[in-house]
Amino acid sequence: MNPVEALSEIASLLERERASRYRSAAFRGAAAAIAGLDDAVLRDPARLRRVKGVGASSMAVIQEALAGAVPGYLAELRERYDVPPSGGSLRALLRGDLHSHSDWSDGLSSIDLMVDAARQLGHEYLALTDHSPRLRVANGLSAERLREQCALVPDFGTGEFTLLTGIEVDILDDGALDQEDEVLDALEVVVASAHSKLRMEEAAMTRRLVAAVSNPRVDVLGHVTGRLVEGSRGTRPPSTFDPVAVFEACAAHGVAVEINSRPERQDPPDDMIAIALEEGCLFSIDSDAHAPGQLSLLDYGAARAEAAGIPPERIVTTWDLPRLREWAGR
Structure with a gap:
């Protein structure tokens, strides 16, 4: 899964549910921070930790996405929140x-x-x-x-x-x-x-x-x-x-x-x-x-x-x- 898309989707789900603005802003900030970084940086935990805006939670999401899985936090939010009324x-x-x-x-x-x-x-x-x-x-x-x-x-x-x-x-x-x-x-x-x-x-x-x-x-x-x-x-x-x-x-x-x-x-x-x-x-x-x-x-x-x-x-x-x-x- 694309890690930028995963981080952005987490931010969107938190925003939709009017969660803490700091939580959603942190994930949006992490998505912006890694946009454009090459794959070698994203797959190197030591280098990734030095990227401003990437914290422990967003780093876990990035690593899980790069491993080919839907990150656990995103899966949890999808199950919890992403069942809106159809309108x-x-x-x-x-x-x-x-x-x-x-x-x-x-x-x-x-x-x-x-x-x-x-x-x-x-x-x-x-x-x-x-x-x-x-x-x-x-x-x-x-x-x-x-x-x-x-x-x-x-x-x-x-x-x-x-x-x-x-x-x-x-x-x-x-x-x-x-x-x-x-x-x-x-x-x-x-x-x-x-x-x-x-x-x-x-x-x-x-x-x-x-x-x-x-x-x-x-x-x-x-x-x-x-x-x-x-x-x-x-x-x-x-x-x-x-x-x-x-x-x-x-x-x-x-x-x-x-x-x-x-x-x-x-x-x-x-x-x-x-x-x-x-x-x-x-x-x-x-x-x-x-x-x-x-x-x-x-x-x-x-x-x-x-x-x-x-x-x-x-x-x-x-x-x-x-x-x-x-x-x-x-």
Whole structure:
């Protein structure tokens, strides 16, 4: 087995399960460290130990892979983790993902690794949506940094894959957006999400969300309730607001309601998906990936959307790129 591929797959499985970022980063670092090394170095334990980024665990994986076996740790992770929900027939219809993060904000990996993972999954497009400046804990991008990032985005496209410029912009307390209008106007995809004061009084939160989705620059309303239902961060109750008013506004302005695929979010809850359906909303099934292995979390979102009976034609991430761009440029 190719040792670089073995190390990368281990990192992806750890990322998918939201394991310690240090563990996954260590295996990704080891894969990068040995890429391009000749076989003689890889098969010489004394020389391999001196390669920066190769530790005892990654060294064991390399040696087992070179011996022609599936490394034991990889086999264990495959058995433990790599049995995702299929997502049903809807998963096969998804062409891309409109919510992902890189190490420009709080993601774990570089843009090129995110793009490589998206292409391996068969994506036709991926929106790069790092955080906005107020979210300092996530190293949110200032207008200047976002412009710098956008200038690099075309370099990652190919004939079969397109990286879209974007942002996950914070919804401020009054419903305004945490980025300059001129910068937002230049982006291809704008996901708007609330990250603070999630326990705001119901009427105020309703006004806040309605104001945000009424802004013509917004394309997707991200993880609408902000809830957490499992995982290492613990649980968090959903925000309270009038879902009919919010989803009426989404439908009126062509804003897609995000089906956030992260298992710890499961956002929106099932009852809210039903309301958004009734109100005529569009939807976007997104991974909210912060590492390459998390892009495959779309399986979970697709399974939820299919169970909820969302028609594929109302899911913007089933659309081809020209139609998606026409909608996002509305």
